[in-house]
Amino acid sequence: MNNEQVLLTQYxxxxxxxxTFQYEETELKEPQDKExxxxxxxxxxxxxxxxxxSQADSYVEPFEVGKPIESHIVGKIIQSKSSxxxxxxxxxxxxxxxxxxxxxxxxxxxxxDTDVPLHLYLGTLGLTGQTAYHGLLDIGRPQEGETVVVSxxxxxxxxxxxxxxxxxxxxxxxxxxxxxxxxxxTDELGFDVxxxxxxxxxxEALAEAVSNGVDVYYENVGGExxxxxxxxxxxxxxxxxxxxxxxxxxxxxDQGPRIQSTLIKKQAMMRGFLVAEFADDFENAGKDLxxxxxxxxxxxxxxIEEGFDKLPQAFxxxxxxxxxxxxxxxxxxx
Amino acid sequence: MNNEQVLLTQYxxxxxxxxTFQYEETELKEPQDKExxxxxxxxxxxxxxxxxxSQADSYVEPFEVGKPIESHIVGKIIQSKSSxxxxxxxxxxxxxxxxxxxxxxxxxxxxxDTDVPLHLYLGTLGLTGQTAYHGLLDIGRPQEGETVVVSxxxxxxxxxxxxxxxxxxxxxxxxxxxxxxxxxxTDELGFDVxxxxxxxxxxEALAEAVSNGVDVYYENVGGExxxxxxxxxxxxxxxxxxxxxxxxxxxxxDQGPRIQSTLIKKQAMMRGFLVAEFADDFENAGKDLxxxxxxxxxxxxxxIEEGFDKLPQAFxxxxxxxxxxxxxxxxxxx
Numbered sequence: 001m002n003n004e005q006v007l008l009t010q011y012x013x014x015x016x017x018x019x020t021f022q023y024e025e026t027e028l029k030e031p032q033d034k035e036x037x038x039x040x041x042x043x044x045x046x047x048x049x050x051x052x053x054s055q056a057d058s059y060v061e062p063f064e065v066g067k068p069i070e071s072h073i074v075g076k077i078i079q080s081k082s083s084x085x086x087x088x089x090x091x092x093x094x095x096x097x098x099x100x101x102x103x104x105x106x107x108x109x110x111x112x113d114t115d116v117p118l119h120l121y122l123g124t125l126g127l128t129g130q131t132a133y134h135g136l137l138d139i140g141r142p143q144e145g146e147t148v149v150v151s152x153x154x155x156x157x158x159x160x161x162x163x164x165x166x167x168x169x170x171x172x173x174x175x176x177x178x179x180x181x182x183x184x185x186t187d188e189l190g191f192d193v194x195x196x197x198x199x200x201x202x203x204e205a206l207a208e209a210v211s212n213g214v215d216v217y218y219e220n221v222g223g224e225x226x227x228x229x230x231x232x233x234x235x236x237x238x239x240x241x242x243x244x245x246x247x248x249x250x251x252x253x254d255q256g257p258r259i260q261s262t263l264i265k266k267q268a269m270m271r272g273f274l275v276a277e278f279a280d281d282f283e284n285a286g287k288d289l290x291x292x293x294x295x296x297x298x299x300x301x302x303x304i305e306e307g308f309d310k311l312p313q314a315f316x317x318x319x320x321x322x323x324x325x326x327x328x329x330x331x332x333x334x
Numbered sequence: 335m336n337n338e339q340v341l342l343t344q345y346x347x348x349x350x351x352x353x354t355f356q357y358e359e360t361e362l363k364e365p366q367d368k369e370x371x372x373x374x375x376x377x378x379x380x381x382x383x384x385x386x387x388s389q390a391d392s393y394v395e396p397f398e399v400g401k402p403i404e405s406h407i408v409g410k411i412i413q414s415k416s417s418x419x420x421x422x423x424x425x426x427x428x429x430x431x432x433x434x435x436x437x438x439x440x441x442x443x444x445x446x447d448t449d450v451p452l453h454l455y456l457g458t459l460g461l462t463g464q465t466a467y468h469g470l471l472d473i474g475r476p477q478e479g480e481t482v483v484v485s486x487x488x489x490x491x492x493x494x495x496x497x498x499x500x501x502x503x504x505x506x507x508x509x510x511x512x513x514x515x516x517x518x519x520t521d522e523l524g525f526d527v528x529x530x531x532x533x534x535x536x537x538e539a540l541a542e543a544v545s546n547g548v549d550v551y552y553e554n555v556g557g558e559x560x561x562x563x564x565x566x567x568x569x570x571x572x573x574x575x576x577x578x579x580x581x582x583x584x585x586x587x588d589q590g591p592r593i594q595s596t597l598i599k600k601q602a603m604m605r606g607f608l609v610a611e612f613a614d615d616f617e618n619a620g621k622d623l624x625x626x627x628x629x630x631x632x633x634x635x636x637x638i639e640e641g642f643d644k645l646p647q648a649f650x651x652x653x654x655x656x657x658x659x660x661x662x663x664x665x666x667x668x
Contacts, residue, residue, distance in 0.1 A: 059599045222594045244594045251595065258590045260556045260578045263606025265393045270604045272597025 003028040005068045006097040006311055011054050014249045015319060020053070021069070021312045029102040030079075037079035038091060038101045038108060040308075043329045044072040044122035045315040046156075050248040059274055068096035069311075072126060074111070074118045075101070076334075090114050090334075092121050099308055099331060112286070116293065117302075118334045123156050123326035124300045127275050129289045131242060132160035134278040136218055137168075139240035139271050144169030146215035147234075151225050153191065154181040154301070156326035157242060160289075161218045162191050163298045170216070173209045175225060177321050184324075189299060197225050207232065219270075221246045227256050239270040249319055301325025337362040339402045340431040340645055345388050348583045349653060354387070355403070355646045363436040364413075371413035372425060372435045372442060374642075377663045378406040378456035379649040380490075384582040393608055402430035403645075406460060408445070408452045409435070410668075424448050424668075426455050433642055433665060446620075450627065451636075452668045457490050457660035458634045461609050463623045465576060466494035468612040470552055471502075473574035473605050478503030480549035481568075485559050487525065488515040488635070490660035491576060494623075495552045496525050497632045504550070507543045509559060511655050518658075523633060531559050541566065553604075555580045561590050573604040583653060635659025 007022040031037050049071060052063045063069055077089040082105035085091065093108035095101045111121050123129065135157075142148050148165040152158040153174025162185065165172045173193045174185040182194035193209040195202065206228055213234035219226055222244030233239075247254040263270065278285070292298040303323040305314040308331040317323040341356040365371045383405060386397045397403055411423040416439035419425065427442035429435045445455050457463065469491075476482050482499040486492040487508025496519065499506045507527045508519040516528035527543040529536065540562055547568035553560055556578030567573075581588040597604065612619070626632040637657040639648040642665040651657040 059601070219594060222592055226592070226594065241594045241597050243598070244592070247592075247595065254592045254595065255589060256592045258556060258560070258578070258581075258588045259593055259604070260553060260560065260575045260606065261581065261585065261588065263575050263604060264577065264608070265606070267393070267607055267611060268605070270593070270597060271602070272594065272599070273601055274598070277601060 004099045004308060007067060008053065008063045008065055008069050010065060011062070015316060016050070016053060016312070018312055023309070026098070028100055031081045031102050033081050034105050035081050035102055036077050036085050036091075036105055036108065038073075038075035038093070038095070038103065039078045040073050040075045040095075040099055040101070040331045041090075041334045042074045042119045042122055043097060043311065043331055044126075045311065045318060045327050045329065046071060046128075047243055047245045047248060047318050049315070050319070054251075056251065068098060070094055070096050072122050073101070074121050074334075075108075076332075085110070090118060092126070097311060112290065119302050119304065119326070119328045119330075120293065120300060122328050123302065124160055124293055124298060125286065125289055128156045128326060129160050129298075130278065130282055130285055131275040132157045133164060133285045133289060134275060134281065135240035135242050135273055136161050136164055136216070138278060138281075139273060140216035140218055140238050142168050142170040142216045145171065147171045147173065147210055147212050148216040148218065149173045149175065149210060149214050149229055150218040150220065151175045151197075151229070152220035152243075152245060153185055153194070154324060155220065158218070158220055159185075159189055159301060159325060160298060163189055163292075165216070166190050167292065167297060171212070173206075175206070175221075175229075181324060184301065188301075203228055213237075216240070218242065219244070222254065223247060224256065230257075230259065230262050233262065233266040233268050235266055235268075237266055237268040239268065241270060241272040245319065303327045305329045307331065338433045338642060341401060342387065342397045342399055342403050344399060345396070349650060350384070350387060350646070352646055357643070360432070362434055365415045365436050368416050368439050369436055370411050370416050370419050370425075370439055370442065372407075372409035372427070372429070372437065373412045374407050374409045374429075374433055374435070374665045375424075375668045376408040376453045376456055377431060377645065377665055378460075379645065379652060379661050379663065380405060380462075381577055381579045381582060381652050383649070384653070390585065402432060404428055404430050406456050407435070408455050408668075409442075410666075419444070424452060426460070431645060446624065453636050453638070453660070453662045453664075454627065454634060456662050457636065458494055458627055458632060459620065459623055462490045462660060463494050464612065464616055464619055465609040466491045467498060467619045467623060468609060468615065469574040469576050469607055470495050470498055470550070472612060472615075473607060474550035474552055474572050476502050476504040476550045479505065481505045481507065481544055481546050482550040482552065483507045483509065483544060483548050483563055484552040484554065485509045485531075485563070486554035486577075486579060487519055487528070488658060489554065492552070492554055493519075493523055493635060493659060494632060497523055497626075499550070500524050500526075501626065501631060505546070507540075509540070509555075509563075515658060518635065522635075537562055547571075550574070552576065553578070556588065557581060558590065564591075564593065564596050567596065567600040567602050569600055569602075571600055571602040573602065575604060575606040579653065637661045639663045641665065
């Protein structure tokens with residue numbers, strides 16, 4: 001006892017409601033040789049996890065029903081039977097949703113620098129930042145003066161994509177929902193234009209924002225927003241496809257104009273990717289990202305839900321647009 | 335007089351019927367300095383020409399209404415005021431649909447070798463062969479032992495794609511319509527498997543044919559055939575998109591499953607292209623193709639309609655499946 005975990009009860013249809021998640025008291029396991037006990041501080045919720053709540057063909061193993069959900073967690077070592085870690089060390093790992101995890105020393109890594117807000121290791125300084133970096137720079141390859149469009153632009157990945165594109169000299173157009181998010185793109189992140197997909201004039205506003213056409217479209221949402229952007233591709237446009245969050249809760253119904261004839265007309269390239277493909281370059285990219293964060297060139301917005309009981313709600317926020325920036329759940333003090 | 339040409343009367347809706355084409359007698363123009371008179375022997379009809387019969391955004395200029403339709407033509411010099419050509423030379427050019435064209439010496443090129451059937455310069459030894467070659471090798475990049483699927487496989491481009499893929503050691507699956515075409519793929523072209531999209535069990539037959547998954551899908555048709563192939567992509571699959579002939583006559587109605595989530599799951603790449611992008615490498619590729627043709631490693635099937643009056647019908651054959659292999663029209667003796 002003295003520990004708590006969150007199990008997946010079933011593979012949900014549509015939006016995962018509260019009955020998808022089961023809170024359960026559980027035993028606190030004492031660490032054995034080479035094990036550490038990690039108290040969770042920040043737990044990440046990420047859109048890709050919806051794919052793991054399904055047995056449909058996906059790129060990651062489904063979560064197991066009746067077992068704890070997993071995600072990236074920043075935590076503090078509270079007991080160590082490992083020579084590599086001391087009590088108080090701040091670590092990161094892909095761990096079960098438990099207040100306290102007792103795991104092998106190889107399941108966690110020390111964070112590089114504890115002088116930055118720790119939730120950044122779940123966002124800009126973690127896989128989120130790596131996803132933005134590699135999708136944009138290795139697939140999108142924006143050139144100075146080109147136009148880069150990013151959807152879900154105020155989201156964890158999109159905000160970093162747009163800021164890196166600016167650093168590379170591109171003209172950057174972000175698509176987001178609502179005045180607050182759209183204004184944030186231009187006022188705080190330095191995007192050139194923000195376009196509100198929730199407004200009735202979205203198509204016209206987008207057309208105006210990309211009057212020179214679109215050279216790189218960093219795709220985070222899919223659906224009708226993607227369809228609209230594809231109308232403006234320039235010759236030799238590149239489309240890194242990172243996510244299609246618009247359909248994660250209803251994948252069967254993702255019908256729209258087929259893309260092939262557009263790709264021919266524009267001699268354009270579309271490439272789906274997973275950040276894990278770029279693992280060999282994480283270290284270099286991580287240095288760039290840390291440098292940019294320290295210099296204030298990449299800013300991060302974070303939505304923090306407080307409390308271990310808020311995990312289901314925080315996860316749903318990703319799909320309802322109720323989050324703003326990277327969504328995390330804070331479950332103990334850092 | 336003494337000449338005849340075919341004008342475009344209107345931008346057709348749907349299939350171009352006979353009233354899209356107007357035959358007209360016209361004056362035979364005498365060649366001036368640096369001009370040649372070319373008697374058409376073989377006139378090419380190609381699917382991309384449907385795009386030129388429309389003002390919709392495309393990658394080639396629309397044909398002008400009231401002006402002659404143009405395509406690649408192999409002809410014989412019958413009068414020359416050019417030091418570069420003699421009477422009897424066999425030449426190739428992108429020329430108006432006339433029995434005899436009087437054009438500048440720069441508008442035509444001598445063919446490399448008159449010992450091969452001349453219609454090959456409209457097919458395997460022309461842009462058709464180049465299209466197959468570059469789409470497959472520069473974008474698809476098949477590796478030995480990988481599975482390559484090509485649609486419209488008995489068509490002018492598809493047949494060459496499949497045969498080159500075999501030369502590169504791939505396992506090759508061709509999709510075509512009807513027993514005759516499907517058997518041709520395996521019996522005469524050396525494909526490993528042919529799948530008939532017109533049969534009710536197409537989905538099952540395809541699944542069986544690509545039981546190791548699809549590493550390269552050379553897309554010629556789009557529509558539901560493409561949708562079905564996408565279900566079998568392997569990780570890091572490549573999809574050169576050459577054409578979408580299934581929708582050339584009704585481009586507004588091209589709706590289907592959006593591709594983005596599939597591309598992510600498979601970390602796959604889709605790239606639309608035009609053969610003109612590879613012009614710098616036409617000479618090298620042309621040597622390879624000529625070599626393979628001479629060695630009998632690439633065979634060509636040609637559908638020849640005889641007579642200048644058969645141009646509209648030959649063009650429609652491309653969309654009805656009534657052609658078999660490269661479609662040309664023979665308008666005089668070679």
